[in-house]
Structures are given as C-alpha cells and as structure tokens.
Amino acid sequence: MHAVRSALRSRTRSAAVLIAAVTALGLAASACATSERDDDSADDGEAFVFAAAGDPASLDPALASDGETFRITRQVLETLIDHESGGTEMVGGLAETWESNPEGTEWTFHLREGVTFHDGEALTGEVVCQNFDRWFNFTGTYQATALTYYWQAEFGGFAENQNEEAPEPNYAGCEAPDDLTAVIKVARPSAVYPGAFSLAAFAIHSPKSLDAYAEDEASGEGENINYPAYSQGEGHDGEIVIAGTGPFRYESWDKSNGEVTISRFDDYWGEPAGFDEIVFRTISDEGARRQALEAGEIHGYDLVAPGDVDALTEAGFQVPTRGVFNLFYLGITQESDPALEDLRVRRAIAHALDRQTLVDTQLPEGGVVATQFIPDTVDGYAEDVTTYEYDTAKAQDLLAEAGAGDLSLEFCYPTEVTRPYMPAPADMYELLKADLEAAGITVSPKPMKWSPDYLDTTRAGGCNLYLLGWTGDFNDAYNFLGTWFDGYSKEWGFENQELFDAMAAAAVEPDVATRVEMYRELNRMIMDFLPGVPISSSPPSIAFSPDVNPPTVSPLTQEKFAEGSFA
Amino acid sequence: MLRLIVRRLLQLVPTLFGLSVLLFVWLRQLPGGPVTARLGERATEADRIQMERLLGLDKPLWEQYGIFLRDLITLDFGDSTRTGRPVWDEFTQRFPATVELGLSAILLAVVAGIPLGYFAARRRGSWLDAGAVSGSLLGICVPVFFLAFILKEIFAVTLGWFPSSGRLTTGIDATEVTGFAVLDGLLTREWDASADALWHLVLPAVALSSIPLAVIVRMTRASVLEVLQEDYVRTAESKGLHRATVRGRHVLRNALLPVITAIGLLTGSLLSGAVLTETVFAWNGIGSFIRDAIDARDYPVLTSFILFIALAYVLINMLVDLTYSLIDPRVRVH
Numbered sequence: 001m002h003a004v005r006s007a008l009r010s011r012t013r014s015a016a017v018l019i020a021a022v023t024a025l026g027l028a029a030s031a032c033a034t035s036e037r038d039d040d041s042a043d044d045g046e047a048f049v050f051a052a053a054g055d056p057a058s059l060d061p062a063l064a065s066d067g068e069t070f071r072i073t074r075q076v077l078e079t080l081i082d083h084e085s086g087g088t089e090m091v092g093g094l095a096e097t098w099e100s101n102p103e104g105t106e107w108t109f110h111l112r113e114g115v116t117f118h119d120g121e122a123l124t125g126e127v128v129c130q131n132f133d134r135w136f137n138f139t140g141t142y143q144a145t146a147l148t149y150y151w152q153a154e155f156g157g158f159a160e161n162q163n164e165e166a167p168e169p170n171y172a173g174c175e176a177p178d179d180l181t182a183v184i185k186v187a188r189p190s191a192v193y194p195g196a197f198s199l200a201a202f203a204i205h206s207p208k209s210l211d212a213y214a215e216d217e218a219s220g221e222g223e224n225i226n227y228p229a230y231s232q233g234e235g236h237d238g239e240i241v242i243a244g245t246g247p248f249r250y251e252s253w254d255k256s257n258g259e260v261t262i263s264r265f266d267d268y269w270g271e272p273a274g275f276d277e278i279v280f281r282t283i284s285d286e287g288a289r290r291q292a293l294e295a296g297e298i299h300g301y302d303l304v305a306p307g308d309v310d311a312l313t314e315a316g317f318q319v320p321t322r323g324v325f326n327l328f329y330l331g332i333t334q335e336s337d338p339a340l341e342d343l344r345v346r347r348a349i350a351h352a353l354d355r356q357t358l359v360d361t362q363l364p365e366g367g368v369v370a371t372q373f374i375p376d377t378v379d380g381y382a383e384d385v386t387t388y389e390y391d392t393a394k395a396q397d398l399l400a401e402a403g404a405g406d407l408s409l410e411f412c413y414p415t416e417v418t419r420p421y422m423p424a425p426a427d428m429y430e431l432l433k434a435d436l437e438a439a440g441i442t443v444s445p446k447p448m449k450w451s452p453d454y455l456d457t458t459r460a461g462g463c464n465l466y467l468l469g470w471t472g473d474f475n476d477a478y479n480f481l482g483t484w485f486d487g488y489s490k491e492w493g494f495e496n497q498e499l500f501d502a503m504a505a506a507a508v509e510p511d512v513a514t515r516v517e518m519y520r521e522l523n524r525m526i527m528d529f530l531p532g533v534p535i536s537s538s539p540p541s542i543a544f545s546p547d548v549n550p551p552t553v554s555p556l557t558q559e560k561f562a563e564g565s566f567a
Numbered sequence: 568m569l570r571l572i573v574r575r576l577l578q579l580v581p582t583l584f585g586l587s588v589l590l591f592v593w594l595r596q597l598p599g600g601p602v603t604a605r606l607g608e609r610a611t612e613a614d615r616i617q618m619e620r621l622l623g624l625d626k627p628l629w630e631q632y633g634i635f636l637r638d639l640i641t642l643d644f645g646d647s648t649r650t651g652r653p654v655w656d657e658f659t660q661r662f663p664a665t666v667e668l669g670l671s672a673i674l675l676a677v678v679a680g681i682p683l684g685y686f687a688a689r690r691r692g693s694w695l696d697a698g699a700v701s702g703s704l705l706g707i708c709v710p711v712f713f714l715a716f717i718l719k720e721i722f723a724v725t726l727g728w729f730p731s732s733g734r735l736t737t738g739i740d741a742t743e744v745t746g747f748a749v750l751d752g753l754l755t756r757e758w759d760a761s762a763d764a765l766w767h768l769v770l771p772a773v774a775l776s777s778i779p780l781a782v783i784v785r786m787t788r789a790s791v792l793e794v795l796q797e798d799y800v801r802t803a804e805s806k807g808l809h810r811a812t813v814r815g816r817h818v819l820r821n822a823l824l825p826v827i828t829a830i831g832l833l834t835g836s837l838l839s840g841a842v843l844t845e846t847v848f849a850w851n852g853i854g855s856f857i858r859d860a861i862d863a864r865d866y867p868v869l870t871s872f873i874l875f876i877a878l879a880y881v882l883i884n885m886l887v888d889l890t891y892s893l894i895d896p897r898v899r900v901h
Contacts, residue, residue, distance in 0.1 A: 145614035165613035
C-alpha cells in the first residue's frame with residue numbers, strides 16, 4: 001500500500017512538472033509571438049461581405065472554369081469585351097470597339113486610352129498580345145483541361161501540344177500595330193468569337209505579373225495537378241502578384257478562414273467602386289448562408305433557395321430578379337431503348353409533361369417554360385418552333401400509335417445538389433414522374449449523387465431519361481446548342497447527320513446576322529426532331545441586406561460589385 | 568511506461584498499413600471518380616482521358632498503390648485532386664481548427680457531464696436526476712446538424728448573441744501563429760481576437776458536445792450508482808472517513824475509470840460529428856474538407872486524411888490509457 005501511495009505521489013509530481021513545463025513553453029512562445037497588426041487598420045471603412053458557395057480554385061482566371069472563381073476575378077481583372085450591366089449584349093471592355101475581317105479570322109481590338117494596371121503598368125496592344133501568347137505557349141500541366149478548360153474550348157490547343165488528346169490550336173498569333181491596337185488571328189472562323197473575348201478566363205494581366213508568373217511552375221505527376229503558387233496567393237514573399245485593371249485589387253486570400261479580400265483601386269479608368277473593400281467568404285451550406293445574412297454577418301449571397309425568396313423579401317432583404325440565361329431539360333438517351341428512337345414516343349413524353357406547373361411551383365420568380373434549347377434572351381431564339389402542349393390524352397394516343405403502351409423507363413435524377421437551373425432536382429423529378437405515369441409510362445427512379453456518379457452515368461448513356469441543364473457563358477446560341485448537338489454523343493444516343501452538318505455550318509459562319517438566322521432554323525429543326533424536352537429557364541436568385549445599394553444583377557451572373565455601395 | 572508507448576506505436580504500423588490498403592481499394596470501388604468531379608459537366612471524352620492519365624488513374628491499381636507507398640515513405644502525401652494543393656498543406660491548415668473545436672466540445676462535455684452525472688446519481692429520483700436522464704437521452708437522439716441549425720436560429724439569428732458561422736469576425740486583424748485562433752490571440756496579446764475566436768467557438772462547440780455530454784452524463788451516473796453499492800464505500804463510511812474523502816477518493820475515482828475510457832473513444836468519434844458541425848457553421852476544419860473530398864472523390868485527400876485521423880485516434884486512446892494508469896494505481900502496480 002505504501003509503495004502504491006508513494007508511486008501515486010511521484011506520478012502527481014510528474015504531472016505537475018509536465019503542466020509547469022507546458023506553461024513555461026507557452027509563456028516562452030508568447031514572448032516570441034508578436035502581433036503583426038497594421039496600426040492604420042482601424043481607419044478602414046466597413047467591408048462588404050459576400051458569401052460564396054465555394055472557395056475559388058485560383059486567383060488567376062486563366063486557370064479556372066468555375067463561377068465562384070470568376071465572381072472574384074471579374075472584379076479585379078478585365079476582358080477586352082464586356083457585357084452591358086444587367087444584360088447579355090456585348091459592349092466595350094478594355095477594347096472600346098472591335099471588328100473582324102470578312103472571313104472572321106482576324107479580330108482587331110481598339111483599346112481604351114489611359115488604362116493602368118494596379119501595379120502602375122500601362123495597358124497596350126503589346127500587353128494584350130503577351131497575355132494571349134502566354135496562354136498559347138502553356139506547356140506541361142498547364143495543358144491539362146482541369147487548368148485551361150476555356151483556352152482549349154475556345155482557342156483549341158497550344159503552340160506545342162504535349163497531349164495527344166489536346167485539340168488542334170485555332171489561335172494563330174497576335175500583333176500590336178500600335179499602342180492602342182491588338183490584332184488577334186485565328187486559323188478558322190468560329191461562332192465562339194467574339195463572345196470568347198468576353199470570358200473571364202481571358203482577362204488581361206499586367207506585364208509585370210506575367211514576369212512574376214514565369215518564376216512559378218504548375219507541376220504534375222502521378223496524382224498531382226498543382227496550381228502554381230502565384231495563383232494561390234502564395235510565394236513571392238506572401239504578396240499577391242496578380243495585377244489587373246479592374247475597379248478592385250487583390251489584398252489577401254486567407255485560406256484558414258476561407259476569405260478573399262479585395263480593395264478599391266483608386267486609379268481605375270471608369271467609375272470608382274462604391275465599396276472600400278469586399279470580402280468573399282466561403283459558406284458552402286445553403287442554410288448557413290441564409291442564417292449568416294439574417295444574423296447580419298454578411299451583406300449578400302448567391303444561389304438563394306427558391307423556398308427562401310419570399311421569407312427573405314418579407315423580412316426586408318433585397319432579392320432582385322435576374323434575367324434568364326440558362327436552360328433546364330429532360331434528356332432522352334435514344335439508343336438506351338428502341339422505343340425512344342421512335343419520334344412518336346418522344347413527342348408523347350413531351351405532351352405528357354405539365355411544365356407550367358413545374359415552373360410555377362419549383363422555380364423562383366422570373367422562371368419560364370422553355371420552348372426550345374436556348375432561352376429567349378439569346379440571339380437565334382425562334383418564335384415559330386413546334387411546341388408540345390400539356391395533353392395527357394394526346395400522349396396516350398401517341399404511345400398507343402407507336403405500340404409503346406406498356407413503356408417502362410428508368411429516370412435518373414441527382415441528389416444533394418442545386419444547380420442554378422434546377423433548384424430542387426428530387427421535387428422536380430417527382431412532378432415529372434407523376435406526369436409520365438399519368439400518361440401510362442412506368443417510371444423507375446434512379447437517384448444518384450450529382451458528382452461524379454450522376455454526371456458519369458448520364459454522360460455514358462446509362463439512363464433512359466435524365467435531368468440536366470446549362471448556363472450560358474455569352475450571348476451566342478452555339479454556346480448552348482453546340483454543347484449538345486454538334487455530333488454524336490452517348491448521352492443523347494442518336495445519329496442525325498443533317499442536324500450535325502447544319503450545326504457545323506453555323507459554327508463557322510462569320511456573318512453574325514446570317515449565323516443568327518441559321519440558329520433559328522436549327523432550333524426549328526431540333527424541336528421537330530425532339531432529342532429531349534426543354535423544360536424551363538430560370539434566374540438563380542441573389543440576396544442582399546437592406547443596408548446596401550446592390551449592383552445591377554446580371555443574367556450571366558456577372559455582377560459588377562463596383563456598382564454597389566452602402567445605403 | 569516507455570515500453571508500453573513503444574509497443575503501442577509499433578502496433579500502429581501494421582494497423583495503418585492494413586488501413587491504407589483497404590482505403591486504397593475501397594475508395595476506388597466507389598462509383599465515379601475524381602475526373603468528372605474535377606472537370607464538371609462540361610468536359611469532353613478527350614478531356615477525361617487526358618485527366619485520367621495526368622492523375623495516374625490509368626495505371627493498374629497495384630502500381631498506383633506502389634507509387635502511393637513510395638511517396639508516403641518520403642512523406643509526400645500527393646496533391647488534392649479537387650483543389651490542386653498539397654494534401655499536407657490542406658491538412659495542416661485545417662487541423663488546428665478541428666482540434667480547437669473538438670477540444671472545446673470534449674472539455675465542455677467533461678466539465679458539465681461529470682458533475683451532472685455524479686449529482687444525478689447522488690440524488691437519484693430527484694428532479695435533477697430526471698432532468699439529466701431525459702436531457703441526455705435528447706442529446707443522443709437529436710441529430711447534430713439539426714441541433715446546430717436550431718441553436719443558430721435562436722442564438723445567432725433571433726437573439727444575435729453569437730455569430731452563426733466562421734472562426735473569426737470578417738475584417739478582424741488576427742495574427743496567425745499556431746492556427747489555434749483563441750491561443751494565437753493570447754500569445755500575440757491580441758485580446759480582442761482571442762475573445763472573438765472564443766465567441767465564435769461557443770455554438771459549434773455546444774452542438775458538437777451534445778452527444779459526448781449525453782454519454783458522459785449517463786455513464787457517470789450509472790458508474791457512480793454502481794460504486795455507491797460497493798462494500799469498500801460502506802467500509803470507508805463506517806470507518807468514519809470524512810464524506811468528501813469518501814466521495815472524492817473512493818466513489819468518484821473508481822466511478823471515473825469507465826468514463827475516461829469512454830471519453831477517449833468519444834474524442835476520436837468527435838471527428839465524424841465535426842463533418843456535420845463544421846459544414847453547418849462554415850468552420851474551416853478537416854471535417855468540412857473531408858465532406859467536400861468525398862463529393863469530389865478526392866482519393867489522395869481521403870486516403871491521407873483518414874490515415875491521419877486513425878493515427879490521431881490511436882494516439883488519443885494511448886493517452887487515455889496513460890491517464891487511466893495515473894488515476895487507477897492498480898493498473899500501474901501491474
């Protein structure tokens with residue numbers, strides 16, 4: 001017993017020594033740790049805090065393809081062509097005007113005068129060319145689609161393609177005949193120009209920044225595709241070396257707290273920004289974003305759940321309605337079931353769906369039923385396409401006529417996801433399923449996790465029916481139609497050479513008016529062939545607190561936060 | 568003692584090795600893969616083939632595992648396929664946030680749970696006992712994310728007493744030293760930053776502590792009730808020992824042994840609770856990061872993070888065993 005007690009005493013002593021040592025260590029560390037506070041930080045005005053659904057992938061938009069990244073980079077870096085505030089029309093950005101040669105292979109940009117970058121450098125034609133040449137000369141991991149999706153989608157491959165899958169380059173060089181002109185050449189005309197020059201990925205960086213980037217390298221081997229340090233706000237003595245011409249400049253990216261801070265650039269060429277500082281804070285949970293707004297911790301957030309719109313409006317929050325620029329559709333994989341290759345069956349499916357009820361009950365204000373595969377805000381929208389009104393009896397007749405009275409289909413839908421065009425996939429599925437069953441079609445549900453299960457399965461043609469959509473990048477119908485119908489794909493599972501040829505012809509038509517007319521004809525052709533059923537277009541909602549004058553909302557979700565201010 | 572530690576650490580090697588093999592195979596059996604997750608709905612077939620090659624997913628499984636092991640030995644955990652940043656950087660950046668939250672939650676559960684369980688047992692059948700029993704039942708039943716949502720709705724949105732999300736108020740100028748926000752504020756004497764971090768910690772810690780608190784209350788209560796019946800307690804009381812001595816040395820000390828084991832297990836399991844709590848409170852820790860990694864089939868992050876967690880779990884339980892021997896002299900004598 002005595003031995004035990006003395007052992008206990010000795011343990012207690014050890015514990016005391018340990019605690020004392022830890023405390024001493026803490027005090028020693030405290031002596032080393034010094035505050036890095038700026039003394040003038042208290043003078044800063046209030047920051048506008050906007051909650052984003054995810055972290056940006058990179059601060060360099062050339063290496064990104066996601067909306068959360070572009071939302072931030074658009075405030076800092078500007079493109080040659082911009083979109084009108086709150087609309088989809090292309091207007092002058094860094095280039096006041098632009099034109100192309102009749103063949104559509106040479107695009108001349110007349111730059112704005114007196115534009116300076118955040119680091120004091122001047123914008124010239126030469127700088128524009130340096131930017132495009134940099135993207136064209138990307139090597140190694142930079143050639144991965146994960147890093148340069150938009151370059152490859154709009155300008156093809158690189159000066160030296162290092163992957164056999166990389167597309168043929170379409171970029172054919174850039175010249176700067178004088179300080180305020182840049183001429184960008186492409187090998188083949190394409191419907192993506194000039195819209196591509198308005199994409200956030202092709203924003204112009206300062207020449208000094210380009211020099212700094214050259215010191216970093218994106219590396220990749222095995223399970224590694226690394227973003228270069230500069231794009232993560234790292235390296236370069238902790239300085240963010242990315243300088244653009246926008247109304248805001250980068251301040252910091254605090255990854256521990258998921259916050260990107262940008263501050264007003266006082267020498268901006270246009271109207272100065274209304275906010276001193278903007279903080280983009282990541283709150284991935286939708287309910288948490290709403291609660292943060294209600295608790296007054298943030299001033300705004302995007303992708304408001306349709307169910308929250310009324311409650312927020314009644315509580316005094318601002319929920320402005322965006323114009324529509326997306327398309328939600330019911331996809332049909334024709335080769336997955338012989339019955340689906342019969343046009344009468346596809347028409348029966350279209351007639352069976354009560355799309356108006358779905359729009360009224362599932363979509364936020366501003367949502368509309370779609371009659372074709374582009375929204376009516378895109379040039380090339382045709383008023384006179386074949387339409388398929390809600391008519392269950394007609395659907396039953398068509399099915400009987402096609403000998404598909406006992407049709408049974410697998411219907412895939414995604415779970416745990418909201419997309420701007422599809423706020424509540426499971427609820428939308430239930431409505432559509434009920435409609436199809438009313439017409440006599442047996443529907444078996446196949447719910448799947450959005451990414452990667454659902455996307456992989458639909459893409460591989462693994463569903464009879466599925467729900468998907470698309471948000472446009474710029475106002476050209478090819479940006480929608482070309483995504484789906486420019487050739488055979490497993491997800492649609494059909495061969496229609498006439499349609500594919502017509503798509504290819506429209507894609508290389510340099511004259512805009514002719515191209516728009518071709519799109520109208522394409523829309524008519526597509527709605528006669530009915531590869532799937534366009535359901536709706538709807539605006540994703542964005543909310544702001546009552547104490548701000550929000551920026552004009554954009555159908556392209558390209559809000560210019562510089563327009564906003566505190567009320 | 569040292570031999571015990573060394574033996575336990577050696578036991579860790581086959582455990583982690585086995586786990587890494589299982590993880591490697593299991594994760595790759597999940598439908599889909601990181602390629603679609605990274606490229607999204609816009610990728611073409613060519614993009615996907617290219618991406619698979621870049622990620623090394625076109626190689627046979629055994630070869631992928633070989634590369635993984637080779638890198639692991641050199642402490643290279645690879646890069647996240649979702650964020651493109653080194654796994655180790657992502658882990659070290661977020662781990663302090665999770666530890667801070669987990670420690671606060673378990674501390675709260677222990678500080679409140681043990682006295683509550685003890686007094687519930689001492690006053691068996693009283694309103695305190697009934698309250699503790701039914702309250703702890705509620706704590707176990709209510710899903711953490713729901714409790715978190717309700718706590719936020721009441722204390723953040725309606726009353727405005729606590730913030731609803733994040734670790735620090737946006738715009739507060741806090742110097743980062745260790746990554747533990749409360750501690751950093753103390754070390755750098757930025758008292759406001761420390762207080763702010765503590766203020767942000769309250770709701771998530773309360774939410775996360777609900778299950779451990781309930782378990783500790785119930786275990787302490789049951790354990791104390793059992794010990795109170797023991798002969799040695801009666802003997803101690805009949806010897807005329809002071810009541811406080813009987814309660815402290817004979818009752819509580821013996822009753823705490825199973826509770827301490829439970830605390831060790833609960834601390835490990837806090838990580839699963841953290842996945843939900845961190846998401847709801849936009850707490851930038853490893854819990855919310857794992858959730859995103861699962862969605863993105865981020866193999867390198869999932870494999871390494873789960874191995875790190877397993878390692879932490881084993882270390883915590885080793886620590887518990889050592890504490891056990893401090894409290895129970897019988898364990899040491901053997």
